[in-house]
Amino acid sequence: xxxxxxxxxxxxxxxxxxxxxxxxxxxLPGLFDYRAEGPLRVGTRVIVPFGRRKLVGVVxxxxxxxxxxxxxxxxVEQVLDDLPPLPDDWLRLARFAAQYYQRPLGEVMLPTLPxxxxxVSAYQGKRSAGGPVKRSDARQGAxxxxxxxxxxxxxxxxxQAAAQAICELQGHKTVLLHGITGSGKTEVYLRxxxxxxxxxxxxxxxxxEINLTPQLERSLRxxxxxxxxxxxxxxxxxxxxxxxxxxxxLRAQRGEAxxxxxxxxxxxxxxxxxxxxxxxxxxxxxxxxxEGLRYSARDLAVWRAHDLRIPVVxxxxxxxxESWHHAQNGHYLKLSLTHRARDAELPSVRLVDxxxxxxxxxxxxxxxxxMQERLERGEQCLVFLNRRGYAPVLACSSCGWVSxxxxxxxxxxxxxxxxxxxxxxxxxxxxxAPVPRACPDCGxxxxxxxxxxxxxxxxxxxxxxxxxxxxxxxxxxxxxKGSAEALFAKVHAGEVDILVGxxxxxxxxxxxxxxxxxVLNSDSMLFAQDFRAPERLFAQLMQVxxxxxxxxxxxxxxxxxxxxxxxxxxAITRHDYAGFAEYALAEREAVGLPPxxxxxxxxxxSRELRIALDFLSLAREVAQGEPQWFPxxxxxxxxxxxxxxxxxxxxxxxxxxxxESASRPALQGFLAAWMQALPQLAAEKRVRWxxxxxxxxx
Ligand code: ADP
Ligand code: ZN
Ligand code: ZN
Numbered sequence: 001x002x003x004x005x006x007x008x009x010x011x012x013x014x015x016x017x018x019x020x021x022x023x024x025x026x027x028l029p030g031l032f033d034y035r036a037e038g039p040l041r042v043g044t045r046v047i048v049p050f051g052r053r054k055l056v057g058v059v060x061x062x063x064x065x066x067x068x069x070x071x072x073x074x075x076v077e078q079v080l081d082d083l084p085p086l087p088d089d090w091l092r093l094a095r096f097a098a099q100y101y102q103r104p105l106g107e108v109m110l111p112t113l114p115x116x117x118x119x120v121s122a123y124q125g126k127r128s129a130g131g132p133v134k135r136s137d138a139r140q141g142a143x144x145x146x147x148x149x150x151x152x153x154x155x156x157x158x159x160q161a162a163a164q165a166i167c168e169l170q171g172h173k174t175v176l177l178h179g180i181t182g183s184g185k186t187e188v189y190l191r192x193x194x195x196x197x198x199x200x201x202x203x204x205x206x207x208x209e210i211n212l213t214p215q216l217e218r219s220l221r222x223x224x225x226x227x228x229x230x231x232x233x234x235x236x237x238x239x240x241x242x243x244x245x246x247x248x249x250l251r252a253q254r255g256e257a258x259x260x261x262x263x264x265x266x267x268x269x270x271x272x273x274x275x276x277x278x279x280x281x282x283x284x285x286x287x288x289x290x291e292g293l294r295y296s297a298r299d300l301a302v303w304r305a306h307d308l309r310i311p312v313v314x315x316x317x318x319x320x321x322e323s324w325h326h327a328q329n330g331h332y333l334k335l336s337l338t339h340r341a342r343d344a345e346l347p348s349v350r351l352v353d354x355x356x357x358x359x360x361x362x363x364x365x366x367x368x369x370x371m372q373e374r375l376e377r378g379e380q381c382l383v384f385l386n387r388r389g390y391a392p393v394l395a396c397s398s399c400g401w402v403s404x405x406x407x408x409x410x411x412x413x414x415x416x417x418x419x420x421x422x423x424x425x426x427x428x429x430x431x432x433a434p435v436p437r438a439c440p441d442c443g444x445x446x447x448x449x450x451x452x453x454x455x456x457x458x459x460x461x462x463x464x465x466x467x468x469x470x471x472x473x474x475x476x477x478x479x480x481k482g483s484a485e486a487l488f489a490k491v492h493a494g495e496v497d498i499l500v501g502x503x504x505x506x507x508x509x510x511x512x513x514x515x516x517x518x519v520l521n522s523d524s525m526l527f528a529q530d531f532r533a534p535e536r537l538f539a540q541l542m543q544v545x546x547x548x549x550x551x552x553x554x555x556x557x558x559x560x561x562x563x564x565x566x567x568x569x570x571a572i573t574r575h576d577y578a579g580f581a582e583y584a585l586a587e588r589e590a591v592g593l594p595p596x597x598x599x600x601x602x603x604x605x606s607r608e609l610r611i612a613l614d615f616l617s618l619a620r621e622v623a624q625g626e627p628q629w630f631p632x633x634x635x636x637x638x639x640x641x642x643x644x645x646x647x648x649x650x651x652x653x654x655x656x657x658x659x660e661s662a663s664r665p666a667l668q669g670f671l672a673a674w675m676q677a678l679p680q681l682a683a684e685k686r687v688r689w690x691x692x693x694x695x696x697x698x
Contacts, residue, residue: 019066020076022048022057023106025118029675031105032057033066036076043085047078047120056118058086058109080123082133083253090270093304101693102671103293111292112268114246136246149226150219153341155191159184162335163191169311169333174302176282176327176334177315180575181546182510184341185315186223189278192313193259194227201275201310202252203259206297208286208507210237210263219510220261228258236262236269264289264297267304275310277301281507282314282323283539285696294692298323317546317577318539321588324581325595340550347517347548347555349573351564361460362452367518367558368464375468375497379515379552382499383457384506384544387521388474389413390456391449394424396439398446405431409648415476416455429650457520458500465498473501506544510551517548519559526566529645530697531593534568538580541572594694598664600671601695602657602678605688609643609653615685616641616657622677629673635666658698 018039021031034048044059054077066073086109098108116122116132123131130138155163166175166188179185193203210217217235224233234248234257251257253270260266264287279287279301287298298314305312314323314332327334340346352366360368371381393411394403403412405426412424412433422435438445449456458472471477471487478484484504490496494513499505525537541559549555561569571580589596602619604612620638623630639658647653661667671691682689 019063019073020046020059021061021063021067022046022076023060023104023109024048024050024055024057025106025110026050026055027104027107029104029679031060033063033068033073034076035066035070035073036079038079040076040079041085043087043091045080045083045086045117046076047080047123048076049074054120054124056080056110056120056123057106060091060105060109078123080117080131082131083117083250087270087272089304089308090268092307093268093300096303096307097293097295097300099672100668101293101295102675102691108293112265114249115242116246117249132246133250136243136250139243139247142244142247147218147221147225147230150222152223152226153184153187155187156184156339156341158337158339159188159191159341162188162337165333165335166192166311166313167195172306172309173311174305174326174332175311175313176319176323176332177313177337178319178324178327178334178577179315179317179337180340180346180577181317181542182340182342182344182346182550183317183337185280185337186220187341188335188337189280189313189315190223190227192276192311193224193278196276197228197232197258199275200273202255202257202271202273203276203278204266204269204271204274204301205259205261205278205280206266206287206301207261207263207280208284210235210239210261217261224259224261232256232258234260236260236266238263238265264295267295267297267300274304274308277305277310277312279312279314281316283316283318283320284507285536288696294690294695296694299694318542319577319581321535321581321585322595325585328585342551344549344551344553344555346575347545347557349545349557349559349575351569351573352558352560353562353564354560355562362457362520362560363460363464363518364558364560367560370516370556370558371465371498371518374516374556375465377515378513380491380494380497380499380511380513381516381518382501382505382511382514382544382547383461383518383520384501385452385454385457385520386502386525386540387451387453388455388476388502389425389427389453390416390422390459391453392451393449394435394447395450396442396444396446397448398444399439399442401439401441402450405429407431407648407651408646410646413453414449416459428646431650452520454500454502461498461500468497469495470498470500471496473499473505475502475504478504503540503544506540506547509547511547512551514547515549515552515555517544517555517557519544519557522559523561523563526563526568531588532696535584538568538572538577538584541568542575542577545572545575592660592662597660597662598667599693599695599698600659600667601692601698602659603644603654603690603692604641604656604682605652605654606686607652609647609655611685612653612655612687613641613643615681615687615689616655618681618685619674619678620657622681623670623674629676630670632661632663632666632669635663636661636670656698 018036040059094109098105110118196203234251236248252260255272279298282298288296326332352364357364391414394414403424405412408428410428412426415425424433454474545557604615606612637660641657644654
């Protein structure tokens, strides 16, 4: 025929009217009908009227007829054609995430785009000239910082074998690269990336918290520079200015960036030729988004790779038990690096039983002596303590008063400010108060700090080792932009003898001259209520232990504990991840916890705890009272609603209800049906609520 064929996805209703369903970032389920003057592809961004506002949305479907009465359907106001429509695989990923995490599609799609691509003001109004894409392209001047390509090491046999196994994969496979700290996983990633690049594919390289570890970015940049043109790399994380973020996103989306290095949000970047996904430190909790769409970038990476039929490499020295379980039962391909890449053995780990020791300010004589020896040899020491501030609480020695936040069910933490000016901080709501001169209850002036945080440890070490140069690295000492980088640079330059730090120092850093790691206070993590606490503790101890003796011989770790017989600690002394995992998985299986069960958490917030709990009870009754809606109920466990451990934060009371099932489809089916009822219940009870699938902390 002479008629040009119209693609199936662009229905012409014959009257020059085209119906589209648009995803909008509004907290309402479903899509919204609009009419367009011409055919629009799915994935096209549009500006549409919504109530009294205008919004940027994404065309998610086209339709032959609108759902609502045709004359009520408003027209699309502007078609944003500065970019091609978002690609199909991106739409599939967004649809999957929306369905899996039980969120409206628009609330998934729009927030993943750089802000200016979803702001009406970026296209309409005084300052919108040309639109954000054009303005960004015009500002191409910012050239990437030149980097010195780093020398490429010759892979050892284990690295070689792992890299080869990855390179030989055809189609989709999830690879779990289990490599001890310092085993050279990065080189394996890079070798796999190199091959993908050579085959004309793009690589997505996810790392946790890149903004905290510019060292990693630098070393990756220099290594990547050796395998690709420097401009082939784009970096994407939440610390970037909007313009930089848009530029990186555009370069990946156009295929100009061949490698995208980014944090969790980078998982949603369109990459037309994606051929390999790498998730470094796959166990890291930073991959879990904790607000809005509570997704796991690690899990979405696996889904996206499966969808695209490409390999994904999950790497860690301490894999999540979920990933390890998949590897053990053959779903994932497990590759292992069991030795350190450099000529250095793993540090020896010693447990110091603190039950019968005379401790000084939290330090055992063993740890002090060991530090002394290292310092005399010119090596660096790291004291690890996961608690910032001076002391976790201030207490009255005569009546038992303790410093508490007036807005939260939490102690306020004593902080020592500049010039010795102390203050009490609430770590939950940010509230700050001056330190009272006397006890508010009994008037006694003898108020004492109880326990210790990094500031107090730093103070004590300064007295103990007056010659030593001490640096503290925690969220307080690194508040200013660039200060973390500056502090780490001092450590690397050898201008620091003793480093005191929180988990910020545990991750990723390759300290050349660090001989000793001392761990204080890890017992507090041992008995946390969360069933994942031992897993987290083990990972954290392995990570921090892995900082010792990376380049120097005879590295040592000293862990002070009241519970040396605990399996977590015993496994650490043997660097035995597999042993720990076997023990922990057996325990989880016995009581039916993840990865042997799937969970979702419904949380409610209200000014009154009773109302939050009422809402959750009602939510449970709805499910139990409507068997025709919830046929899968038998396969589910709905627990009692309970207050959160820290029940009140900033005067809001919080409660939760845990849903669990041994069957993921049963849980998914239940949640989808439940979501039909929850919004109305919540509106009636006037509670804020959220549903989290696969919660990390319960
Ligand atoms: P991981 O990420 O597994 O903890 P890294 O990738 O950081 O380990 O490597 C640890 C150290 O070993 C780095 O300093 C790295 O440059 C070095 N390294 C890695 N592979 C080799 C190799 N084949 N030969 C020599 N040094 C290597
Ligand atoms: Zn008192
Ligand atoms: Zn508070």
